[in-house]
Amino acid sequence: MKQSIYTIIENEALTSSIYRMVLEGDTSSLTNSGQFINIKLDGFFLRRPISVCDYDENTLTIIYKVVGHGTESLSQYKKGQTLDILCGLGNGYDTSLSGDSPLLVGGGVGVPPLYHLAKSLIAQGKSVQIILGFNTAEEVFYEAEFAQLGAKVYVATVDGSKGTKGFVTDALALTSPYSYVYTCGPEPMLKALYGKTDVSGQYSFEERMGCGFGACMGCTCETKYGHKRICKDGPVLVKEEIIW
Amino acid sequence: MVETKVRLCGVDLDNPIIPASGTFGFGYEFAQIYDINCLGSLSFKGTTLEPRFGNATPRIAETPSGMLNAVGLQNPGLDKVIAEELPKLRACFKKPIMANISGFSLDEYLTCAQALDKEEQVAWLEINISCPNVHGGGMAFGTCAASAAQVTKAVKEVTTKPLIIKLSPNVTDIAEIAKSVEDAGADGISLVNTFLGMRIDLAKKKPLLANKTGGLSGPAIFPLALRMVYQVYDAVKIPIVGMGGVSSAEDVIEMILAGATAVQVGAANLIDPYICPQIIEDLPKVMEKYHINSLTEIIGGAH
Secondary structure, three states: OEEEEEEEEEEEEOOOOEEEEEEEOOOOOOOOOOOEEEEEOOOOOOOEEEEEEEEOOOEEEEEEEOOOHHHHHHHHOOOOOEEEEEEEEOOOOOHHHOOOOEEEEEEHHHOOHHHHHHHHHHHOOOOOEEEEEEOOHHHOOOHHHHHHHOOEEEEEEOOOOOOEEOOHHHHHHHOOOOOEEEEEOOHHHHHHHHHHOOOOEEEEOOOOOOOOOOOOOOOEEEEOOEEEEOOOOOOEEEHHHEOO | OOEOOEEEOOEEEOOOEEEOOOOOOOOHHHHOOOOHHHOOOOEOOOEOOOOEOOOOOOOEEEEOOEEEEOOOOOEOOHHHHHHHHHHHHHHHOOOOEEEEEOOOOHHHHHHHHHHHHOOOOEEEEEEEOOOOOOOOOOHHHHOOHHHHHHHHHHHHHHOOOOEEEEOOOOOOOHHHHHHHHHHOOOOEEEEOOOEEEOOEEOOOOEEOOOOOOEEEEOHHHHHHHHHHHHHHHHHOOOOEEEOOOOOOHHHHHHHHHHOEEEEEEOOHHHHOOOHHHHHHHHHHHHHHHOOOOEHHHHOOOOO
């Protein structure tokens, strides 16, 4: 974990409620796909935890949804403004367990952390398939970006306005055999996926957090391997330890 | 050269800054990002006899200038704290520590206090009779002068180290409770624990916290906490550890002027993990600015 100041070099709407922000600053504390940052915003006490979509030596990208006052405030920040951020939080995904043909499954704002993961897996020579789930066609983002990486992309929308009609689990039938599952999204989606896939996998969870670095015990969940803090011991849990 | 040293119940502190229980774990998470030996002391995570998972999530909510928590005393239990957590803390922190103890019965307080009293590095026992997030315990002991005195007297009889009683602000007359624990043998008083509060999730039209209510902390409660420290200073002769929304060296000095001998920093650690070393660095400069030579000399100076 590192605390430092980042400069906003982009903050643009991808859809009516989804924004992409690119930040310039010290990314040395990021070691895995699926980690997150915790952002201090003017006028708010608690920081806002947002997963990292992509990063390189000196920039990081987040994609976030405006759901409350905090994320609404974040969407108002302009290029050139700075943010106080705790970077490199959480365990992230372990790519060493993926096998040759991992399946990635993202729902809504659970999609972004899978981007850097897909990039890493493809760089390791893995054959990556990804299912992206949204409510409606208007909310779809990053379909082309994943395809450009070389992933085979399937889209599911609840109202059927794009791709498979229904949930991500309804698109499972379209996929080729896969060796492992990496996923992030709303809990009901994770649970459904857990029940409908036979292979092992890593599931990234969301929880309201106090500190984001393991001090306050605000986000603890029970697992088969004991109490885990989503912020520090997670957000990624392995399938075998999850208790629904 | 200004003097930041203070003496709390006969134990010297290099400075009055003590991270508050429940915001600092057992120290080693913070030791990964700075040398925690700069602290005056630290009060470790509230320990109960049995391991506790705590309350269901969500346990945390944003509030104006603060936060609510309803963690519910999650801790590994007395045996594991002694066998696993304290050795890890000892490896990264060489100063006296404050052992924070919670309980659901008088027996539980006594068992925990006796065991932690034997730990060499423990300099003070801080008895939490004020947790607002656990039903059937904690705060029940701290909201009535007679039961607060009963816990104090019983723990005092079986321990040797200075006994600090941590009070709840969720009472009608904090000075009366402070006086009753002093009369029962307490060596010091720490206050305040969090204020009981709640938020409602507008989308769900239900309480935001799974526990429905939680404890309010952060800058929002600083003036309330300061007032209570001021009132308690008038009521008792034993030293006070002041806390509640402290976030700067200026806040620390206000607390000391109100009557605190040492000052705990709580919620601020969660927002800015470097806040304690920052306050410690700022303290001498702020003292010079206000022509304060020694913190000890200004304890209760506002009275």
